[in-house]
Amino acid sequence: MARQLSYANAILEATDQAMALCDKVVVLGQLVDTQSGIFGTTTGLVTKYGTERVQDFPVAENLMTATAMGAALTGLRPVVCHQRLDFMIYSLDAITNWLALWRFKSNGKSAMPVTIRTIVGKGWGQGPQHSKSLHAWFAHLPGLRVAVPSTAYDIKGLLLESILGETPTIFVEGRGLYSMTDHVPEQPYRVRFGQAVVRRHGRDVTLVAIGSMVPIALRAATLLEKEGIDVEVLDPRTLTPLDRHSICQSVAKTRRLVVADPAWHSFGAAAEIITSVSEEIGDQLRAKPIRVTLPDSHTPMSMALEPRYYPADDDLVVALKQAVS
């Protein structure tokens, strides 16, 4: 069997390889230098690369991002890690008022190659302050790239591409994906931004699934296979740039569209995808497009409510059936 690595280990390997390939790469974040290492994604790096290149940071998220930005101006390639996206909200000024517009404002003369990793908690009662997934916010901001990788293979390649690239990039990582393994080649390789991947070919309906909805989408597709419904599952992998072309191509074939997004319903990424399709080939749709998302509410802690809050296989099955009905 081909070399398998978990999502968490693929992150670690990508970071390790980027650090080995380029001595300008530094890792900043609360507890990145500990044994636990951000759920295993930075474990051991400090031993290998030293405390100058792998640095703990005070509980000061805004300065953490700004520090990475200033460091990038001097030629470094910082990777910043946040244990939860919720904590990172403190750094939105740095991201929104400075990082995203730095290149523009400098008339293309100055760049900040910063990679920001942030984790979305899910399950075990994370509650409303440890589970927000704001990838749609980041994607609305011009000047950033936004990655929402769903597999170990993808996150390794996208991370390397980002750390060694020139554009500031935010990775939104689903905590639930961390233990999932995938074939991950050993050598350092790239996955390009803005290239969606068809994870399952199908004829009847296109299901665009974002991040942690991808495995759920594939399971739903398998379930429907037995009922004779042939689902094409598309994973955009990055939201900025968004591969609208591949999405439209798939929908042009299936003429039906469901979007599964592990984020709030309204004003989210699912709306962008549906609109992008409607603008291009809305006239070719044979059914109304459907979103499957979280409700417009916050994450309840109780284990009795969590499963009702997060969409699952059967929610997708219902939506897909409706689309083809």
Next chain:
Amino acid sequence: MARQLSYANAILEATDQAMALCDKVVVLGQLVDTQSGIFGTTTGLVTKYGTERVQDFPVAENLMTATAMGAALTGLRPVVCHQRLDFMIYSLDAITNWLALWRFKSNGKSAMPVTIRTIVGKGWGQGPQHSKSLHAWFAHLPGLRVAVPSTAYDIKGLLLESILGETPTIFVEGRGLYSMTDHVPEQPYRVRFGQAVVRRHGRDVTLVAIGSMVPIALRAATLLEKEGIDVEVLDPRTLTPLDRHSICQSVAKTRRLVVADPAWHSFGAAAEIITSVSEEIGDQLRAKPIRVTLPDSHTPMSMALEPRYYPADDDLVVALKQAVS
């Protein structure tokens, strides 16, 4: 002629009347107690209501919002003002991690009736740090109401409704609208959230215009009238709640949709509106929906580029013609 008031004076009148009606209303913000008074919207209030109810604040936006929130817990009804939305980004932690989910997290037992006013700069070289319009971000967040009033009449009624209401609310005010007058009745009145208004009835195409795009949309509609194209202009007035029903009703009639949003193109409010229509009555559309927005880029300072960055009457005319073609 009916009593006319400018947008800025309507804000002032609403705040004044709310303060007179309810002694729990306080106004917080940098320079709210000065003669200039946030472009005239708070001028004179400190003389009338005293320094205890109208307070300047340090240049500390996060604490400003949090202070309003804590004060609201003790029974006050704070109105917080930001001279620019860009400055308010420092307070996104307070808004996102606390204010938006407070009621939810308390199981409905605790409320924070806070009204946040924020102004989007436009023109005279405001540049990329004084002109961002992040209404789509706020609307993506569950737990808040978001108002994007375009007329003096609306902002007075919505502000009163918000200040004397129970749900935290963000007002995104277009600086360009401040001098525009409208009929504004003298008595304190309410405008309900979640009720769109048809600003111009038409048969051929529905143009949903947000905030500062409303006057531009109406001008475009007037231009097209001469060419025999009858545009219905709809102003949602609030994004959360969003009056999807009225929008769909209009589109069900015209079967064509253009959305004009004074914000970035991708992952914005225009996508939500188009998607909401596609989901409901996408099959009834006779043309592909169209967005007219800012490009996915930042505000250039130069007076040579500003007019190319902001969509104007003729951009809407082109889009509307395309929709009906």
Next chain:
Amino acid sequence: MNAAPSRLSHRTITQIGRYEAVDLHGIDKDLALTLYSQMLRLRRTEEALHREYHPAEEMRCPIHFCIGQEAVPAALSALVRPDDFMFSHHRSHGYYFAKGAPMRELFAEIYGRETGANGGKAGSQDISHSGSHFYSGAILAGAVSIAVGAAFGFQHAKTRQISISGFGEGATDEGAFWEAMNYSGKKRLPILFVIENNRYATFSDQLKRQAEDNIVERVTPFGVRATQIFGNDVALAWRTLHTEISRLREGDGPVLVEAYTYRWNSHVGPEDDSANAYRSGDEIAFWKTNCPIALFENKLRLQHWLNDDEKDAIEQEIAGEIAANFQFAKDSAFPTDTDWHRMTYEDASPLADALLGTAAGGNFDHYQADAKLGPY
């Protein structure tokens, strides 16, 4: 030296060996037994939750236990009034009890039940009990910032209520914390900031994050009166807080009290986190030797205010309460409501209904030019 030095720091504190300076000055027997029982109740509660967590797996939320940090919450519990407001972060249970919020709603909350303080929506790290004016949340410095707002409200209303914000030294890394210092110092707000400095933010030593262990020196120039104490001496904590809270109620605020203390457990959950090798065995031993409960119990016994029988009686009462509340939590129903809109928004607006009418608008003239901006 067996009393704490006047200038405290985590680097030097272990030199005191066993602390021998517990002093009952100003504390009568009733109060002493209250303080003692409060500490013991918190300790036994945390121990029981810790024990029950695995393998039952019925408490499905992160819990940040506060074993070892009982003195400050116990002292506060004897000083706050029902209409004071209290705010804390993730390590919330001590403050929850300090504000007098009910144990049964804490347990039911942690068990994710409808009868929980927040109907199972918040769990341990976000729990609140608005009837008791107690609020917490897991984002550092938020509980400081919002507490400032409550103090603003009290100052505005000219009441004698105070706002209390309890947090760890980690929260002082955040810029938001310093905005709170600056503003409360400027406005002289009626707010008590209580730091339990347990040296670590998760596994990160304060001296990895701050140049010195000198928070009281940092806040003072902001206009915040500040004092340090050995935080495992509940009598000292009570006296200090008593004085400071009285001054606060007289309008002489704000004040910060930094209590040096220690968590015995892992940062979060019952799992062992010692693989991160962030603290020494000697350090842990020092703090266990100076257990706040043992130090005080020792004094009470010397004073003949407590004997074995009396202690047993207290233990039994606590054990009974804990058992009953576990039962309550387990017997309670899980929430079933999935009306997400209702959970998230308040649609009623009684005040607006009472005060506002409706009025017709006119026709908006769309030929008006944009506001003419000036050079600002």
Next chain:
Amino acid sequence: MNAAPSRLSHRTITQIGRYEAVDLHGIDKDLALTLYSQMLRLRRTEEALHREYHPAEEMRCPIHFCIGQEAVPAALSALVRPDDFMFSHHRSHGYYFAKGAPMRELFAEIYGRETGANGGKAGSQDISHSGSHFYSGAILAGAVSIAVGAAFGFQHAKTRQISISGFGEGATDEGAFWEAMNYSGKKRLPILFVIENNRYATFSDQLKRQAEDNIVERVTPFGVRATQIFGNDVALAWRTLHTEISRLREGDGPVLVEAYTYRWNSHVGPEDDSANAYRSGDEIAFWKTNCPIALFENKLRLQHWLNDDEKDAIEQEIAGEIAANFQFAKDSAFPTDTDWHRMTYEDASPLADALLGTAAGGNFDHYQADAKLGPY
């Protein structure tokens, strides 16, 4: 008393009447004339921009003039090296010049032309000149935070470069500022923080926003060495900054210098903002009496380092430079490029191209369970 008191504050500073303590110790004639010319150049530039703003209406962006605040930028200009980095906020022109960035690109930028430092995208309040390693922006405390990152980079690379952050006392209201103090103090970063304390943030007195005018006392416990100066004495500013910058280059950082000074104009633009009645005529008179240029010029004349003819020559050179640059700006073309994508994103990735290959993926097994979370 005609020298500044050792403990400065805006409340007491006006008591010195006319400052008589300019002292050329350590400054030779060449340097003195350089400092003088730099101040005069900045002054005349600002006066010219102020004069041309209306009614020509060709500079369509907010400008925060810095007339009255010339001493610190002039002193810095004689001390920074080309490879040092400098950051400032909205009131940027002095720092722009201090870092040696060209006047013609400043003018063209303000005129919104393609030849501007940022091709007309940034205007005055966001201007940068990356060739000179000068950066600014209009969001308070951002220029402090990012400067910390540059200092991090220099420390990491073990160079002797320093990072300089110039800002007003208003920026110290922001929490972000205190994160910067804490971290640079902890890491001992090679960074110079320069506050020009002109007493006001827009129309808001420092004492409306802060309990005391004591920023140096606030930052010191964070591990930031700090010193105050009378900021209109360019000789003193040079000596102080000279000492502190030398120490910084030796690794003895960070340091903050607070210079008490004053803006003569309105907060922004040439309009009069005195209707806001936020400052007294006496105060304005004091600061105009103690004009940094007049104070220094007086000393130079007494020293016989400057006479009328020499001054005329300097004035003429400056006038010529300003006139030529207005002409340059007005003659330059407006930007026409509207390739928004290219302006916003860098699509090339040369390093990734050089170092990374491609590799085929496999088939993702979708029957894997979510990561099992623990109690954290």
